[in-house]
Amino acid sequence: MQEDVIYTEIRDLIDKFKYDKAIILLDSLIKSGKATDITYYIKGNIYRRQNDWKNAIDNYSIAIELNSESPAVTAKEMVINILNFYNKDMYNH
Secondary structure, three states: OHHHHHHHHHHHHHHOOOHHHHHHHHHHHHHHOOOOHHHHHHHHHHHHHOOOHHHHHHHHHHHHHHOOOOOHHHHHHHHHHHHHOOOHHHHHO
């Protein structure tokens, strides 16, 4: 139940764009050994919102290692697709 309270607080912080504080709470869950795939999925989402693609992918990958059916699977694919996309016409101007 304690984790539910923490996740509610994390969601509130994310809604207020207080990403650094949300990451601190997520890291405290990780250090306490209470992290799940959702912990890393949420952390990856925060990094994705900040366009920190490497940390997003790293956290999604950990989430997938913990649970192969995690929503991080789709999120990681989405980030990779974003990184692989480019418009050749934009480079010709």
